[in-house]
Amino acid sequence: MTISTSSWKPSASIETLKVRAHLIRQIQRFFDERGFLEVDTPLMCSSTGTDPNIESISALFKPFADVHPTPYYLQSSPEFAMKRLLAAGSGPTYQICKAFRNGEVGRYHNPEFTMLEWYRPDWDDHALMEEVADLLKLILKCEQVEKFTYREVFQHFFNLDPFHASIEDLQSLVRENHLEADLSLSHDGWLQLIMSHFIEPQLGQTLPTFIYDFPASQAALARIKPENNLLAARFEVYVKGIELANGFHELLDADEQKARFLQDLETRKTQNQPITPLDELFLAALKAGLPDCSGVALGVDRLIMLALNKPSIDQVISFDFLKS
Amino acid sequence: MAVFSTNEFKPGLKILLDHDPYTILENEFVKPGKGQAFNRVKVRNLKSGRVIERTFKSGDTAEGADVNDIEVQFLYGDGEHWHFMDQASFEQYSINEAGVADAKIWLKEQDTCTITLWNGVPLAVMPPTFVVLTITETDPGVRGDTSGGGGKPATLETGAVVRVPLFVQTGEIIKVDTRTGTYVSRVKE
DSSP states (O other): OOOTTTTTTTOOHHHHHHHHHHHHHHHHHHHTTOEEEOOOOOOOSOOOOOTTTTTOOEEEESSTTTSSEEEEEOOOSHHHHHHHHHHHHOOSSEEEEEOTTTTTTTTTTTSEEEEEEEEEEEEEEHHHHHHHHHHHHHOHHHHHHHEEEHHHHHHHHSSSTTOOOOOHHHHHHHHHOOOBOOOOOOOOHHHHHHHIIGGGGGSSSSOEEEEEEEEGOOTBBOOOTTTTTEEEEEEEEEEETTEEEEEEEEEHHHHHHHHHHHHHHHHHHTTTTOOOOOOOOHHHHHHHOOSSSSEEEEEEHHHHHHHTSSSSSSGGGGSSSSGG | OOEEEEEGOTTTTTEEEEEEEEHHHHHHEEETTTSOEEEEEEEEEEEEEEEEEEEEEEOOOOEEEOOEEEEEEEEEESSSSOOOOOOOOOEEEEEEEEHHHHGGOOTTTTTTEEEEEEEEEEEEEEEEEEEEEEEEEEEOTTTOHHHHHHEEEEEETSOOEEEEEEOOOOTTTEETTTTTTTEEEEEEE
16 A cells, blocks of 8 residues: 555544534434433444345454454444344434444445444334434434335336336346346346436435335345235435435344345355354344334434535545545 | 456456456446445447446456557558557557547657557557647638637648637648647747
């Protein structure tokens, strides 16, 4: 690495860092006033998420010198630990912490980023969306938000039903939009390509946009809707074309959760990705009983970037990855 | 040739796509929080000049293209081919009309220019940024007008036509910016 004479300097201006500190205090006050418990969970854990699209960064722990180190994982999200607190009776909790994702570097990605995550016992995804909207009105100074289902946005922009379109339909849509993508992708992979390349950039241009009722095949940790098993109780929030938050009416069923983890590991095996141990402590907490709840994770760096109209995430982080 | 992964795609890197050489213009990492990561890459085809957008799965690779630029002297054109010489190695290159493309109206014998080689074969010619050429034909301007407002067309010795101020006359030598095709100044011999 070449060190130029200015490379020691922060990637954000001191002025920006002052506003950042102020906005984070506003977020904390928002949750304090609503009766949340602020919590703090381990960043380094013995297991991690299984999602094939999220790679953890591993850390090697040595209990003492001259032994084989034990692999630990820097957390890609505090979700499992926060759900264990809920199962132990914490009531509503929030946390602002660092999360780590391997390989994610770009204009809107830093491999180490600041995440706001909160949980509401007894709330469903729609009630939680209202609370996310309240926070966005406070920080982004907007009057209102708009909401569409996943199916509605595909129909609106492409007159296409994402649940019934074939892979060939999705591929020809990409071709018609002058994007060369000679890839072998799953049905969900093509939907994600269309979403991220063509739809997302148009979302949230005037008002923060909530997209809900994602396909069940992209449920992640959300429950499947009892009234329609094609849909997951999952939502995402977009502002100025940027994905800002992801929320779930949480899956409570320990057996289904374990089955999803094992399915993820199967996918990882076929894609030659690292296989990490299942989080048995989290599964045990689910078995003991997680209260009915909804939770959401929001990218704080992106929120501050949007509040300050900055073009990239590095401009609101004291030292971005290239300067870390 | 080296193989490059999407996270090594930097502007200016030359790669092979569908057997053609491309230069990378932009590379944006696109990833939904819960979904497939992509690299959305803007590339220029070095043979056709066409710019396209192509999306890769993050971590996919492309083979590097053996493309480099060399400084050469323009020797002469025979109507079908344009001939150049690398002044260091004395190696000669001939390029057809399609390869010379828009550069041909700026090429004057003995001027130095840049050619792009792919696997040692010339792909494209870049004229010098500024060229000094003689006007072979232009209408006589109005006497005494030195403002140059508006201007008039002038044909240069290479066949290029540029707009020049009214006071510039046939036989004079002028400097032209080849990036924009515009007159810069008169040049005194």
